[in-house]
Amino acid sequence: MKGTKKRLHRRHLEESLFQTLMILSFLLVAGSLGFILITVIVKGLPALNVAMLTQIPKGGFYLGKEGGILNAIIGSLYLAGGGTFGALLLSLPIALYLNTYVRRSAWADFLRLTLDVLWGIPSIVYGAFGFIIMLALGLRASLLGGILVLALLELPIMTRAIDEVLRMMPMELEQASLALGSTRLETAVHVVVRQMLPGMVTAILLAFGRGIGDAASVLFTAGYTDRIPTSLLRPVASLPLAVFFQLGTPFPEVQQRAYASALVLTFIVLVISLGSRWLAGRLGRFIIK
């Protein structure tokens, strides 16, 4: 009997030990997020001012003189906006095709595998690939090049995210549409897209967030400039590269601005991430429950 008691005691000890470890791990993960946000805010906020957000770099900016990072903010919005639009043009047909035309089949499984594989390609490899293609076409580093590479990067992310959303489509609604004589295309465009719009918006914003934060893919393809581009063929600045380049200078004033740029970028990404949830909730009022 004594042995049994001991064993019982030991397994409860083990239980509480692991419960404690789990809570600690969870706190470690959540704490890392807090640590990152606090670091970026504490470092970035003192250097942030109105001029940073509303001016483009002026003479001697990279030596610590006047100016701001408006070129990078606008550039990043152009790049990610264009990339997201480009990706959407291809993602939406693929996701609709997977969910209304082929549904559950070996073929759909294969297509999803190719998307997952594409998703796994590192962004630096996309960057190098984009640069090779641009060299072959005689293009220089430009807004267009950056948009195309970002569209490529965002394509699998957005497609898989929309695909996951469309899977939640209520079967009765789709069958009702088909039973009324609609074709698969009509059902997809008029019923599925409308019903699933809130989730799709979240998926699109998720891809936008990934696009705006990626540095390695635009490093060779979009270039960098102090101006706001006026044409697709001009080079363009971006926030991730603004952070990277300014941090690489030996001047403390410029490094301060890198922290401020990182704060702006983090702020944009967090607003998109939180905003997409809120927006999905708002749009959710217009669907059939």
Place this chain on the structure above:
Amino acid sequence: MIGRHRRDTWAGALFWAISLLPLWITLAVLAALAVRAWPILDAQPLWQLLSGQTWKPIQGLFGFYPFIAGTVWVTVVAMVLAVPPCMLTAIYLAEYASPAMRLIAKPFIDLLAAIPSVVYGVWGMVAIVPWVEHTLSPALGGWLGQSIPLFAVNNPTGFSVLAGSIVLAVMVAPFIIAVTYEVMHTVPNGLRQASLAVGATRWQTVKYAVLPRAMPGVIAGVVLGSSRALGETMAVLMVVGNVARAPTSIFDPAYPLPALIANNYGEMLSIPLYDAALLAAALILLLIVLVFNIISTLVLRNFIGRSQA
């Protein structure tokens, strides 16, 4: 009436063509890199490139070994750091946490996944590198470093394998947690109930009923996470020190493949074969990542089931 059906068929054909694009893009990336890397693969035997210790492009010496070693070191140490807490967090969220807790935790983990890699890099430079330099390296290196080469300190700065691995570990955490959580959710509830009914504690249920069943999926998730870590560029590049020598200690600097490409590609490449060598590096990286990726995706798919994966 016929018009509508024809439109449906045509749209189907168009969608079919578009849905083949991911496959073509993957093949195009492979082909483009292979073609551009061919000059160096043709000029020097592959084995010599992979095992070569020296990287001196001007002398025509392109040894990839230090970079491959750097990539492996940073990734392996990152996974060693990330896997235990991530597994425990995922077990906590899947098996212990209340629904309300899950609802709170999910956005946190999503936010962690949304932070751009340069921001992780800034955090690494500002917080982790000094921490490694002033706290970890004296503390661990001091007494452990004397006897165990893995902890030897020969690097006066904090820019090291360890700094890169810590940053990477945090970056892949949301990914590993999400996959592990999903996999544990596929374990049927009956199994848990049976285990609890015969008097097992909750942890024993996890250990003897849930985890064995979930293990292949969890391993695939970790492999998938490490394939993400292998290709991560900016954050790692900013904190590992970028010294082209194979590390022998976690406090040594390293120079992973993605950093090599990011730092050198796209400049005026007038040195013969330099351009080809960098694209060969990209090709090696891509091939490693693809193999990891395809195997783990297939395992996960089998596991989570065709209906979901």
